[in-house]
Amino acid sequence: MIRTLPDTDLLTRRFKALSDPHRLRILDRLRGGERCVCELTDALDAGQSLLSFHLKVLKDAGLVTDRRDGRWAYYTLDAAALGELETFVGSLRRHVPETRWAPVCCE
Amino acid sequence: MIRTLPDTDLLTRRFKALSDPHRLRILDRLRGGERCVCELTDALDAGQSLLSFHLKVLKDAGLVTDRRDGRWAYYTLDAAALGELETFVGSLRRHVPETRWAPVCCE
DNA sequence: CTGATGCATCAATACTTCTTGATGGGAGAA
DNA sequence: TTCTCCCATCAAGAAGTATTGATGCATCAG
Numbered sequence: 001m002i003r004t005l006p007d008t009d010l011l012t013r014r015f016k017a018l019s020d021p022h023r024l025r026i027l028d029r030l031r032g033g034e035r036c037v038c039e040l041t042d043a044l045d046a047g048q049s050l051l052s053f054h055l056k057v058l059k060d061a062g063l064v065t066d067r068r069d070g071r072w073a074y075y076t077l078d079a080a081a082l083g084e085l086e087t088f089v090g091s092l093r094r095h096v097p098e099t100r101w102a103p104v105c106c107e
Numbered sequence: 108m109i110r111t112l113p114d115t116d117l118l119t120r121r122f123k124a125l126s127d128p129h130r131l132r133i134l135d136r137l138r139g140g141e142r143c144v145c146e147l148t149d150a151l152d153a154g155q156s157l158l159s160f161h162l163k164v165l166k167d168a169g170l171v172t173d174r175r176d177g178r179w180a181y182y183t184l185d186a187a188a189l190g191e192l193e194t195f196v197g198s199l200r201r202h203v204p205e206t207r208w209a210p211v212c213c214e
Numbered sequence: 215c216t217g218a219t220g221c222a223t224c225a226a227t228a229c230t231t232c233t234t235g236a237t238g239g240g241a242g243a244a
Numbered sequence: 245t246t247c248t249c250c251c252a253t254c255a256a257g258a259a260g261t262a263t264t265g266a267t268g269c270a271t272c273a274g
Binding site (some may be wrong): 006020022046047050053054057063068070071072 | 231232233234235236240241242
Binding site for chain 1 (some may be wrong): 119125128138192
């Protein structure tokens with residue numbers, strides 16, 4: 001039987017959202033603060049619908065939030081979500097103990 | 108033109124490795140320290156070749172290291188790799204500034 | 215040696231994600 | 245109203261990933 005980790009679905013969706021170069025570039029642009037979609041276009045080497053697709057993935061993962069203003073759409077990093085990811089990765093890292101001196105298997 | 112982030116390939120591979128529930132369960136098991144593959148079997152609800160596949164993904168991402176001892180293979184979390192991920196996510200989070208008061212687009 | 219065990223790898227299939235181009239809707243300009 | 249702009253969404257095909265069962269290889273036990 002599988003032991004389910006808390007929020008596994010959300011965690012995996014967030015990590016999946018981070019696992020694409022286009023999306024990392026978008027997030028890098030958003031470091032500077034809220035950006036209009038049209039300001040993000042040149043972060044990618046491809047068309048507008050592709051950018052829109054990747055923004056949706058980031059939004060569905062909760063890593064960014066969006067806001068409408070007239071014809072424009074603005075996106076912002078979600079610091080809380082990033083903080084949760086940071087905490088999770090840190091919790092894995094911090095639990096790494098020394099290697100067992102004499103590991104014994106399957107007993 | 109695309110501006111390339113440092114180590115984008117490695118970063119995306121690591122995040123992709125984290126974006127699967129099976130692999131998160133495996134990593135959770137490894138918190139306790141080095142584990143033999145046979146000790147990880149019940150972290151998944153499926154066969155041995157599937158476990159082997161997911162361990163390979165984690166290993167190729169550098170998130171775990173493996174060691175052979177006789178018939179057994181032991182896997183361990185790689186604290187350095189996890190630390191790098193933590194740092195990266197933190198660097199995104201810490202650069203989130205306040206929303207621009209009056210964003211102006213495309214000028 | 216012979217047989218069993220622990221694990222990796224391969225091939226085939228199923229599934230998911232990515233990418234492109236086309237379409238459409240809402241907002242503003244004329 | 246009509247035209248244009250910004251953006252989201254859709255459909256279809258391409259590309260990548262997951263899962264299964266079979267096979268192989270090394271190690272150890274008898």
